[in-house]
Amino acid sequence: MRSILAMEPGGPENLRLVESATPRPGPKQALVRMAAIGVNFIDVYFRKGLYKAEVPIALGSEGAGTVESVGAEVSEVAPGDRVAYAMPRGSYADYALVPSAQLVKIPADMDFRTAAAALLQGMTAHYLTRSTYALKSGDTCLVHAAAGGAGGLIAQMAKMSGARVFGTVSTEEKAAVARENGVDEIIFYTRTDFEAEVKRLTGGRGVDVVYDSVGATTFEKSLNSLRPRGLLALFGQSSGPVPPFDPTILNAKGSLFLTRPSLGHYVSTREELLWRAGEVLGWIAEGKLKLRIGREYPLAEAAAAHRDLEGRRTAGKLLLIP
Numbered sequence: 001m002r003s004i005l006a007m008e009p010g011g012p013e014n015l016r017l018v019e020s021a022t023p024r025p026g027p028k029q030a031l032v033r034m035a036a037i038g039v040n041f042i043d044v045y046f047r048k049g050l051y052k053a054e055v056p057i058a059l060g061s062e063g064a065g066t067v068e069s070v071g072a073e074v075s076e077v078a079p080g081d082r083v084a085y086a087m088p089r090g091s092y093a094d095y096a097l098v099p100s101a102q103l104v105k106i107p108a109d110m111d112f113r114t115a116a117a118a119l120l121q122g123m124t125a126h127y128l129t130r131s132t133y134a135l136k137s138g139d140t141c142l143v144h145a146a147a148g149g150a151g152g153l154i155a156q157m158a159k160m161s162g163a164r165v166f167g168t169v170s171t172e173e174k175a176a177v178a179r180e181n182g183v184d185e186i187i188f189y190t191r192t193d194f195e196a197e198v199k200r201l202t203g204g205r206g207v208d209v210v211y212d213s214v215g216a217t218t219f220e221k222s223l224n225s226l227r228p229r230g231l232l233a234l235f236g237q238s239s240g241p242v243p244p245f246d247p248t249i250l251n252a253k254g255s256l257f258l259t260r261p262s263l264g265h266y267v268s269t270r271e272e273l274l275w276r277a278g279e280v281l282g283w284i285a286e287g288k289l290k291l292r293i294g295r296e297y298p299l300a301e302a303a304a305a306h307r308d309l310e311g312r313r314t315a316g317k318l319l320l321i322p
Ligand SMILES: NC(=O)c1ccc[n+]([C@@H]2O[C@H](COP(=O)([O-])OP(=O)(O)OC[C@H]3O[C@@H](n4cnc5c(N)ncnc54)[C@H](OP(=O)(O)O)[C@@H]3O)[C@@H](O)[C@H]2O)c1
Pocket: 039, 040, 041, 042, 120, 121, 124, 145, 146, 147, 148, 149, 150, 151, 168, 169, 170, 171, 174, 213, 214, 217, 235, 236, 237, 238, 239, 240, 261, 262, 263, 264, 309, 310, 311, 312, 313, 314, 315, 316
């Protein structure tokens, strides 16, 4: 089988296509023959060494395919099942070993590309809008990178809850995508001051919640865009990590709440995983949630996918096809 490994932490040039024997599943694992693989920003963090992992670094935290074989203690899935998953690392490959408790069966009429694009960003958008700050009708939210994979789904789910959605993007093309995602007010944060725009659009009050995946370049203005006692969900760092800061800032800016959440803590039981995945896949099947596949690459061209994602050239979801 082939897999993509980062031979050491660094740039996309460190990625190699490596041949190895197809592994056998351990007692609680399933071997999945990958049909489509989701590319996510977390893969960039692992490749760069921002998130620590053993070298050579196995990449890819999402995918869909068919169960080839299972370990002796596996009860959740059986060979032949069509499945998808998010979080266990090593999906940039022809085959992946996955803890069976993390696998979700996909609807019979859902294609693998859709399933591979749905879960990581979809369940992230789900926990952010349903649990971290459960949006309700009339709430206001600011979503950064609203044409992006995660941002686009957050915007759509926020609209499903009846919220008013402000979304930041860098280009006109991305603005069109963000509008399709349901964003009510587009803000070009590379050429206007998004804090001032949010204040203007909310009559000086600020929004109830900011979903910020951009990090370093947006953090401070995201805090400033909140109403008193509003919540900042800082869930990513596409522009780099936020430097250390004094927590009394949260007091001075209006008794704000700050959280730095992670999907793993919001799918911590099988029950919670099946609830979130079931809603996300169900909404897609019903046509309530639209997935936008931005681009597909052959597995061997994973480095090109990383360059495009980091280079801010993508809208929607990127897939690798083995
Ligand atoms: N904590 C969690 O549970 C969790 C789960 C999933 C994803 N995430 C985070 O969510 C974020 C988005 O992930 P994604 O896979 O959906 O990627 P994405 O949003 O599709 O791509 C990143 C986007 O961020 C924007 N951006 C702003 N400044 C940037 C910069 N300096 N460099 C690169 N991009 C920049 C760009 O949009 P514009 O050109 O419009 O600015 C870019 O297209 C990542 O930070 C990821 O770590 C977190």
